Structures are given as structure tokens and as C-alpha cells.
Amino acid sequence: MGFLYRSTRNADETATASEAILKGLAGEGGLFVPDEIPTLDISMKELSKMTYREVAFEVMKLMLTDFTDEELRYCINNAYDSKFDNELIVPVKYHHNAYIAELFHGKTIAFKDMALSILPYLMTTAARKNNIKNEIVILTATSGDTGKAALAGFADVPGTRIAVFYPKNGVSPIQEKQMVTEKGKNTFVAGITGNFDDAQTGVKNIFNNTELAKELDEKGFQFSSANSINIGRLVPQIVYYVYSYTRLIASGKIEEGNKINIVVPTGNFGNILAAYYASLMGVPVDRFICASNDNKVLYDFFTTGTYDRNRDFILTSSPSMDILISSNLERLIYRIAGNSAEDNAEFMKQLSETGKYTITDQMKKNLFHFYGNYATTDEVAETIRKVYDEDGYIIDTHTAVAVNVFDKYRAETGDTTPTIIASTASPYKFTRSVMTAIDPAYDSKGDFELVDELERLSATPVPQAIEEIRSAEVIHNTVCDKEDMEKVVRQFLGI
Numbered sequence: 001m002g003f004l005y006r007s008t009r010n011a012d013e014t015a016t017a018s019e020a021i022l023k024g025l026a027g028e029g030g031l032f033v034p035d036e037i038p039t040l041d042i043s044m045k046e047l048s049k050m051t052y053r054e055v056a057f058e059v060m061k062l063m064l065t066d067f068t069d070e071e072l073r074y075c076i077n078n079a080y081d082s083k084f085d086n087e088l089i090v091p092v093k094y095h096h097n098a099y100i101a102e103l104f105h106g107k108t109i110a111f112k113d114m115a116l117s118i119l120p121y122l123m124t125t126a127a128r129k130n131n132i133k134n135e136i137v138i139l140t141a142t143s144g145d146t147g148k149a150a151l152a153g154f155a156d157v158p159g160t161r162i163a164v165f166y167p168k169n170g171v172s173p174i175q176e177k178q179m180v181t182e183k184g185k186n187t188f189v190a191g192i193t194g195n196f197d198d199a200q201t202g203v204k205n206i207f208n209n210t211e212l213a214k215e216l217d218e219k220g221f222q223f224s225s226a227n228s229i230n231i232g233r234l235v236p237q238i239v240y241y242v243y244s245y246t247r248l249i250a251s252g253k254i255e256e257g258n259k260i261n262i263v264v265p266t267g268n269f270g271n272i273l274a275a276y277y278a279s280l281m282g283v284p285v286d287r288f289i290c291a292s293n294d295n296k297v298l299y300d301f302f303t304t305g306t307y308d309r310n311r312d313f314i315l316t317s318s319p320s321m322d323i324l325i326s327s328n329l330e331r332l333i334y335r336i337a338g339n340s341a342e343d344n345a346e347f348m349k350q351l352s353e354t355g356k357y358t359i360t361d362q363m364k365k366n367l368f369h370f371y372g373n374y375a376t377t378d379e380v381a382e383t384i385r386k387v388y389d390e391d392g393y394i395i396d397t398h399t400a401v402a403v404n405v406f407d408k409y410r411a412e413t414g415d416t417t418p419t420i421i422a423s424t425a426s427p428y429k430f431t432r433s434v435m436t437a438i439d440p441a442y443d444s445k446g447d448f449e450l451v452d453e454l455e456r457l458s459a460t461p462v463p464q465a466i467e468e469i470r471s472a473e474v475i476h477n478t479v480c481d482k483e484d485m486e487k488v489v490r491q492f493l494g495i
């Protein structure tokens with residue numbers, strides 16, 4: 001039946017793929033990692049002739065070893081359909097000397113849709129396979145985009161409920177409006193007085209509360225996670241790197257086997273980790289370019305080998321990357337420590353006790369293919385304007401972080417390897433920051449006036465996700481202290 005998944009903090013804790021998806025998090029705060037990463041059993045040339053769904057099947061069947069082919073096809077076909085406003089699912093466009101993989105054509109116009117449109121299907125299939133009778137309660141901390149994408153994915157899915165926590169003052173107006181207007185009957189949304197790390201820590205604490213888990217089980221509930229710590233999110237994210245690479249072959253830009261670089265605007269380290277897993281599966285990647293905003297913990301980590309979260313949390317124009325604890329980095333730490341749960345657990349203990357840790361020289365050597373840099377909020381605005389001036393293409397603030405770091409990398413190294421940039425959100429999601437970057441005078445206009453102006457400038461129709469919230473009614477108005485997250489979850493469940 002193939003390999004198992006194992007906890008990054010306890011080598012004795014294993015799970016099948018479906019169990020790992022159901023649990024979300026392993027015990028003791030560990031994350032599930034695959035015991036092996038299989039290489040694709042079909043050539044890139046053949047993959048280049050396939051549709052997104054077909055590529056998804058080839059990748060996911062190797063990683064989700066206990067799902068049958070029928071189960072996977074059911075999940076994939078229901079996820080990647082007309083919910084996406086582009087039939088390619090991920091169009092790859094050439095601008096600013098790079099291949100921009102537009103990952104934002106799903107329901108909530110951020111790349112989170114790539115995984116969250118399939119996660120509910122994977123989760124309910126996993127529940128069926130494991131004879132789970134409890135209702136599954138998805139708990140999610142969001143820096144803005146995961147929240148709405150998870151709500152959209154799980155809304156009214158039988159056998160599930162979903163609670164989302166976001167930093168009350170840490171998301172864009174459009175992001176907030178998208179979440180608080182969610183209509184699904186099984187949904188709950190709360191702003192917390194704290195930042196994203198507080199929300200994420202609160203959710204992890206609820207997960208790690210074994211007493212609460214027992215009580216829930218007696219009452220017919222169990223928690224799971226829609227955050228990128230769930231391998232049910234990580235695995236679908238591998239797909240679009242394989243897909244994007246093979247589109248470059250299909251269009252004759254590269255030949256099979258040619259190396260590429262990949263630039264990823266990074267927060268929780270899930271998206272770039274998926275790129276790394278894609279390379280282990282066979283996509284020839286030379287450099288993983290990790291782009292950060294002013295919260296540049298990862299840049300410092302890649303340059304010094306010390307991860308240090310002891311610093312001020314900065315609110316930037318790319319809020320979905322305003323994170324100081326990049327949870328998925330743990331999976332890379334585990335790997336570069338020689339798949340050692342013991343060593344990794346020690347680093348994570350230091351992180352939680354002192355806020356930092358330093359990796360060994362050998363581990364640093366294992367990071368050879370990673371490069372980190374960052375872009376300030378001013379540089380992000382300049383980059384949006386520059387790319388717009390070149391050929392009228394408008395990028396969002398997160399993608400602009402990536403483009404800016406791509407420019408820095410090229411200037412520093414002279415490396416001209418063909419490069420894929422992960423474009424993680426539609427500019428419509430961060431309209432104010434994007435439009436004022438193009439012309440500061442736009443700041444006097446209202447949010448939806450800016451939407452219409454963006455439509456005019458970009459000649460790209462306003463996405464459905466934005467039209468929907470123009471006049472939508474606010475349904476969720478809970479705001480709670482970070483200490484009260486468990487309490488409001490209990491109220492939501494009626495326990």
C-alpha cells in the first residue's frame with residue numbers, strides 16, 4: 001500500500017495519508033511528512049500533453065497512497081471545474097522576463113483556492129475510508145486568504161463545520177468583507193485582538209488540548225485543520241509546479257530536463273515547500289527563491305542559519321505574508337536534519353521556549369538550493385508601478401514581493417535560468433494598495449470605485465468573488481480576545 005506519513009517530532013507516530021488528512025496535526029505539535037517522496041512515473045513530455053486534472057491525478061496518486069484511483073478522480077474532478085474562471089486552471093504568462101503562474105483563478109481569487117477547493121473532498125473521502133462518524137470541525141487561523149478559501153470550500157459540506165479566526169486589524173478590507181459575509185450554515189468567523197501568529201498559536205493550542213479532544217469525541221465532534229500544515233493542502237500544491245513546468249515544455253520555451261528557478265512569495269512556507277517537493281518528484285529546479293516582506297525572518301534564516309522570531313511584527317501591504325512563525329519550515333528542518341524527529345523536536349522546543357534556534361553547518365549546506373531575500377512596502381509599490389508601466393500587466397502586492405526579490409536575485413547573481421514566479425493573488429483582492437502604487441491620487445476613492453478603475457486599467461473583468469461582496473450583508477461580527485478562542489469555539493458547537 002505504499003509509504004506512510006510520520007510525525008516530525010516523534011518517529012514512532014505514523015499515519016496513512018487519509019489519517020494524516022483527517023488529523024491535520026500530529027501529536028505534540030508535530031507535522032506529518034511523507035516517509036518517501038516518490039518520483040513521477042511518467043515523463044515531463046507526456047505530462048505536458050495533459051490537462052490540469054490529469055496532471056493532478058498523476059501527482060496525487062503517488063503521494064496519497066491509500067486513496068483509490070476512483071476516489072482521487074472524484075475529488076479532482078469536483079475541485080478543478082468551472083469554479084475556476086480560466087479553463088487552464090493555472091495560466092502561465094510571460095511578463096518582466098519571467099513566467100508568471102497565475103494561481104488565483106479560483107473562487108476567492110487567491111492561491112489558497114488551489115488546495116482548498118479539493119481539501120473538503122479529500123477530507124470527507126478520508127472520513128468515509130476511516131469509518132469516522134463524528135462531525136469534523138475545521139479550525140483555521142488565517143492571515144486573510146486561507147479563511148475565505150476554506151469557508152468557500154467547506155460551506156454546507158455535510159458532516160463538517162468550520163471556524164475561522166483572523167487578526168481583526170491585520171487583513172485587507174476586501175479580505176475581511178469576503179469572510180464576514182460568508183453564508184454557509186455550518187460556518188463561524190471571528191476576528192481576534194492579536195496578529196496572525198496569535199491566531200495560529202491559539203488554534204494549535206486548541207488542537208493540542210487532549211482533554212478537549214476527548215470531550216468533543218463524546219459529543220460527536222473531532223477537530224481537523226485546513227491550514228497549510230495539513231498534508232491535504234500541501235499535496236495539491238505540488239501539482240501546479242509540475243503543471244507550470246510542463247506548460248513551458250508544451251509551449252516550446254524549454255526542453256524536457258532544462259532547469260528552472262522558482263520564486264515564491266512566502267509566509268507560512270507551505271507554497272515554497274510544495275515547490276521543493278515537486279522538485280523531489282522530478283521537476284528540475286535549480287534555485288528556490290524565497291521572497292519575504294518586511295517580516296523577513298526567513299531571509300535572515302537563509303542568510304545566517306538562525307531562525308529568530310524575537311522581533312516586532314510589521315503590518316505590510318502584503319498581509320497574507322505577515323507571519324513570524326512559518327510553520328511549514330519545520331518540514332524542511334526535519335529533512336535537512338536527515339529526517340531526524342529527535343533533532344527537529346529539539347529545535348522546535350528552542351523555538352517555543354526562546355523564540356529562536358540555529359541549525360548546524362551540515363544542515364546549512366543542505367539548504368544550498370534555497371535563496372532568500374525581501375522587499376519593503378515601498379519597494380513593493382515601486383515594483384507594481386514598474387511592471388504596469390512595462391506592458392500594462394497589474395500584479396498584486398504579494399506577487400510584487402516575489403518580482404522584486406527576483407530582480408534582486410538576478411542583479412546579484414547574473415543567473416538567467418528560466419524562472420517561474422508564483423503569482424498568489426489577484427490584484428482585485430488588494431485593490432487599494434495596488435491602485436495607489438500606480439498613482440497615489442487613487443487613495444481618495446472608495447474601495448469599489450477602485451475596483452472599477454482597476455477593471456479599466458487592466459482590461460481584466462472584475463472577478464465574481466468581488467462582485468459578490470459589493471452589496472453582501474455582514475453575517476459574522478464576533479471579535480474576541482486571543483485567550484477566548486476556545487470559549488467561542490465551544491459556543492459555536494453548542495457544548
Ligand SMILES: *Cc1c(COP(=O)(O)O)cnc(C)c1O
Pocket residue numbers: 110111112145146228265266267268269270271272320321398424425
Ligand atoms: C498565503 C499567501 C501567501 C503565503 O503562502 P505560504 O504558503 O503561507 O508561504 C502568499 N501570498 C498570498 C496572496 C497568500 O494568500
